[in-house]
Amino acid sequence: MLKTLERALRWSSGLMAAMALFSIMWLTVVDVTGRKFFSHSVPGGLELTEILMVIVIFGALPLVSWRGEHVVFDSLDAFTPDWLRNIQTRIVNLVSAAVFGFLARLMVMRAERFAEYGDTTVHLQLSIAPVAWMMAGFLLLTALVHLLFVFVAAPTPSHHMAPVAGERAAP
Template structure:
């Protein structure tokens, strides 16, 4: 790989990352505000007017799932997942790099497998026209969001792992 192609690859990633961070971060913010607003309105309506928001429980479940799926790629790209550093005490740089490589491969593989399972599940939900109980919101939307989230997270894990491995950590 030439120096020019390395710069091009790094340039592409450095351009898309802030855009994805902004889009996903803004979507997380909207989901969080929707959760806060829904909870506040539901509590006031329930205790002041004795008339809770219809489907508030369902909407809360869906918004929480949405928030988690939107935040997963951001967490992965930032390398903010919980880690257990088993090889930290080792002096051997080779073993540390091997551990970093194995951890990266495992993370990418698990995210990719979950994405594939969610694709299959979302497709099944869509074909069966599954909806929520009271508001009848189609469930396949959350399934596809989860599938895309895990796929993007697998790519983010690959980029993060590559950068970490290259630095020798």
Template sequence: MNTMTRTAARLWCGGAAALKRLLNLLAALMLLLMMLLTTVDVLGRYLFNRPVVGASELIEIMLAAAIFLVLPTITWHREHVAVDLAEPYLPRLVRRLRDRLCHLFMTAGVAWMAMTVWKLAERAARYNSVTEYLAIPSAWAMYLIAASLWLTALTFLVLTLLGEPAEQTLAQHEPAQEAPAL
């Protein structure tokens, strides 16, 4: 790996680590708020006969936010569901080429989805589309989803250009220094 590629990989990894912490924190906050809102709604519904108005709307929005906020992190760590039936039989060079081609196709596919969702968000904003009970602008959630998809497409592009994150860390550290996976 040349010096320019190593520098780019280090810069990407540093910025990506900070962004990953922020996205994971926001997703965790969404999960915590969903849990608290569900608890208050259930207690209010069954103990006081007073459910939280719009709780289901808020939970739907927070669920979408939590899922899409962690999508770039899931992509970077390659934690998608995968079936590796032929993996042991493929040479390492073929696996690398296959992975880079898959990442390239995923970059294009996720970028297309991001553009589509962004256009839908713009249309929802133009028509002042809001949720049914709380009148929350639906474009907000769509813009968040589109931004997360753009980050995911960028992550796939970086994986295409630089290779696997594991290759980057193994090139910089000894295996004994790596933290064990949970």
């Protein structure tokens, strides 16, 4: 079941973030080429880049949480017993789920306000509400990932290095 969930995350949020990053790359190439050789940049290029960056950042959140690739302070792990580290991990995931859920709720409220006021980008007049809804969705998905890890052990990231002689392996 965890493999299926990982595949779903990779093909949804991961693919979306990768496509947005790829789009930023080509938008930048076209924009710089246009400025250098034709003295014209892409109209609304900055707005498009900002929206695509939001997709990259928020789209990667669920996958980063799933893979445990976030920043970790593990200086005391060598002195912490396994049973305590297990409890600590579950508490951290519970707090993370609550925080991401709260942020998702705030973003939903913001998206509703954007939609109500009809807020748009300055140059291209693109609606901002769908971007805020997407952010809320990714935040909620990240909260659900952390909530799952309160009850089910998180998959061990494959990129963790082997311990140095005399050190314990990371969980």
